[in-house]
Amino acid sequence: METGYLRSFMVVLESGSMSEAARQLDLTPAAVAQQMRVLEREFGVPLLRRAGRTVAPTEAGHRLAGRAQSMLGELATMRTIVADDGRSLELSVGATNTMLNGPLPIVLEAVVQAHPAARISVRTGLTSELYDMVLHGRLDAAICLHPTFVLPKTLHWVPLREERLVLLAPESWAHREPHEMLRTEPLIRYDRKLGGGQAADRYLRRAGIAPHERFEISSLAAIAMLVARGVGVSVAPDAATAWWPTLPVVRLTLPNPSQARCFGMVWRRASPRASAIEVLADHARRVMAEHAA
Structure with a gap:
């Protein structure tokens, strides 16, 4: 039996979806579905119950999952022990x-x-x-x-x-007061679906600042590059330029305290x-x- 198919089976159960499992496994949904059919032929019973785009294990699928998890864990341990020559990583x-x-x-x-x-x-x-x-x-x-x-x-x-929140601003604006810039310059907002973006939003609300929003972006690297080009300023975790010191961006301490992540x-x-x-x-x-x- 192909143990990789058992791993795929476990991912399908955990995600509840063939398409999501395919994304996590970096396979096509058709390839995952084919693997599931092979497993069902080998065991001679249905393992999955399909309902629209979601899947759930049958009773036989539940029994297989219980044994497959421990077997795959033991197999990973054996591979590590056998392959370990003291130098591999x-x-x-x-x-x-x-x-x-x-x-x-x-x-x-x-x-x-x-x-x-x-x-x-x-x-x-x-x-x-x-x-x-x-x-x-x-x-x-x-x-x-x-x-x-x-x-x-x-x-x-x-x-x-x-990492604490900082104000990201173009290098040429380093002399300006952070809250004054947040009130007058366009804001490149860090995505509020992310923890850092939510923290930035809370800071602005507590400071009573209603910024003029220009963009909302989930990438700190992209935010830093836009700030470097003078497109606007941003309240973001102190990471957006910390690892790229060549960008013409300053990280200014915010006047009010903020929670570190x-x-x-x-x-x-x-x-x-x-x-x-x-x-x-x-x-x-x-x-x-x-x-x-």
């Missing part, structure tokens, strides 16, 4: 866009300098998505925001960096790749500390 890592467009490339460079044979696959996502993938074993670790909920005891968290790394305590994850975490801590210094 192979990981699947999730990261938010902020980390991917900021410190993560520097961290990865440090890892490969120390471990030239390292192989690390990276996928991006929202913090909630990354936590779910780590929790269910689809990622070895994730570098993301600390969640608003209490972490399960099965997960381990290491803080890496704290904490980035860190999360992984399963019982992960078979715990030693490799610790190596990545050590490099991440060092890069963040050097940058802060």
Whole structure:
């Protein structure tokens, strides 16, 4: 039996959708559906019940899921033990866009300098998505925001960096007062669907500032580039230019206090790749500390 088909089956159950499972597995929906048909032929019973665009396990599917989860976990452990020669470092890592467009490339460079044979696959996502993938074993670790909920005891968290809100403005406006700019210049708003954008919105409301909004964007890198071109100003977490010092953008301290957000790394305590994850975490801590210094 193709164990990869069992992994696909588990992703289909967790997502409740063939199309969503295909997106997570980087396959076409037709390929996922074909894998499910092969499994059903092998076991000789229907495993999934389809209702429109959603799917749910049959009773047989429930029984298979219970055994498949433990089997896949044991298989991952065996692969790690067999392949471990003391020098290899192979990981699947999730990261938010902020980390991917900021410190993560520097961290990865440090890892490969120390471990030239390292192989690390990276996928991006929202913090909630990354936590779910780590929790269910689809990622070895994730570098993301600390969640608003209490972490399960099965997960381990290491803080890496704290970021407060700052005002991003063109370098030539560095002499101007932050609140005056927010009242008079166009605002490039950080997406309010994201935690950092919600924090920025709360700051503006508490300060009694009703800005003239020009854009609302989910990418801090894009916001920083627009600010550098003089298109407007932005209230954003202190990451948008921290890792790109060549941009002609200043990060000005806001007059009123704002809540910091904490980035860190999360992984399963019982992960078979715990030693490799610790190596990545050590490099991440060092890069963040050097940058802060």
